[in-house]
Amino acid sequence: AQSVAQPEDQVNVAEGNPLTVKCTYSVSGNPYLFWYVQYPNRGLQFLLKYITGDNLVKGSYGFEAEFNKSQTSFHLKKPSALVSDSALYFCAVSLGNSGTYKYIFGTGTRLKVLA
Amino acid sequence: GAGVSQSPSNKVTEKGKDVELRCDPISGHTALYWYRQSLGQGLEFLIYFQGNSAPDKSGLPSDRFSAERTGGSVSTLTIQRTQQEDSAVYLCAIPRTGDYNEQFFGPGTRLTVL
Numbered sequence: 001a002q003s004v005a006q007p008e009d010q011v012n013v014a015e016g017n018p019l020t021v022k023c024t025y026s027v028s029g030n031p032y033l034f035w036y037v038q039y040p041n042r043g044l045q046f047l048l049k050y051i052t053g054d055n056l057v058k059g060s061y062g063f064e065a066e067f068n069k070s071q072t073s074f075h076l077k078k079p080s081a082l083v084s085d086s087a088l089y090f091c092a093v094s095l096g097n098s099g100t101y102k103y104i105f106g107t108g109t110r111l112k113v114l115a
Numbered sequence: 116g117a118g119v120s121q122s123p124s125n126k127v128t129e130k131g132k133d134v135e136l137r138c139d140p141i142s143g144h145t146a147l148y149w150y151r152q153s154l155g156q157g158l159e160f161l162i163y164f165q166g167n168s169a170p171d172k173s174g175l176p177s178d179r180f181s182a183e184r185t186g187g188s189v190s191t192l193t194i195q196r197t198q199q200e201d202s203a204v205y206l207c208a209i210p211r212t213g214d215y216n217e218q219f220f221g222p223g224t225r226l227t228v229l
Contacts, residue, residue: 032216044206044220051216090158094216101215102148102171105158 002027004093006106013081014114021076021109023091033074034092034103035065044090050074061085081113119221121207127227131196136224138190138207146210147190148218149182153203161205164190197228 003026013019025031035047048059050067058064065076074091088110092103120139128134140147149161160174164184175181179197184190194201204225208218 034217036220043222046211046217046219049217092158101146101210101218102160102163102174103150103158103218104160105150107157 002093002095002104004091004104004106006089006091006109008109009107010110010112012112012114015083016080019078019081019085019111019113021089021091021111023074023076023106025072025074025091025093027093027095027104029095031093031095033065033067034094035059035063035074035076036090036092038088038090038108040087047076047089081111083113083115086111086113118219119207119209121205121221121224123224124222125225125227127229128197129229130199133193133195134197134226136192136194136205136226138192138221140188140190140207140209140221142188143212144209145187146215147184148208149190149192150206150208150220151203152206152223153200155200156203158206161192194226197226199228202226202228 005024007022033050036044037047038044047063048057050057055067063078065074067074088108090108091106094101094103118141122137145166147164151161152158162182163171179195182192204223206223207221211217211219
């Protein structure tokens, strides 16, 4: 069965420090991978995606993620965290190349950036 | 988001009642998804409509849940005989224009079953 794991319920980081939010996946076939962010009382917003090509993808708000096929991971990173990055982050996978575009989400990681 | 509206934004109902949740995407999108965000289950896929094809209902948790999409636009998700475990935020999504891989989510309907 396809699944996505976000092993940390919460990540705390000091403002200005680098941040990493972890995601691993288990799918058959070639996955398409996504990160979404949810700010308090707001909807899910797209951050970035990996479909094919360069393993390092850059997205909105200075975030980036690296696709690692051997480790089946797609960790979200940012070199210097801002307090405004505090939000709930979701990793997702789809099998778009098989015609199925529905997402399977991880359980979410709450990021708290401390001033 | 601006591309998808959902109504109502909040719905409080009593256990056992039926509810209808509405998703109204901007026109021209043949694909539409429903997801549910709940405390116990995280974000989970419910149902997927693609044009005139039979919908993918594989995520519906029970036969109390049904959805339809009339005229390829508005979709309604109906929950019959609501239970307290149905309390969640129900999200509708459409593909981003020109990119089926990326989904654009509506603001959601928060359902509370008392």
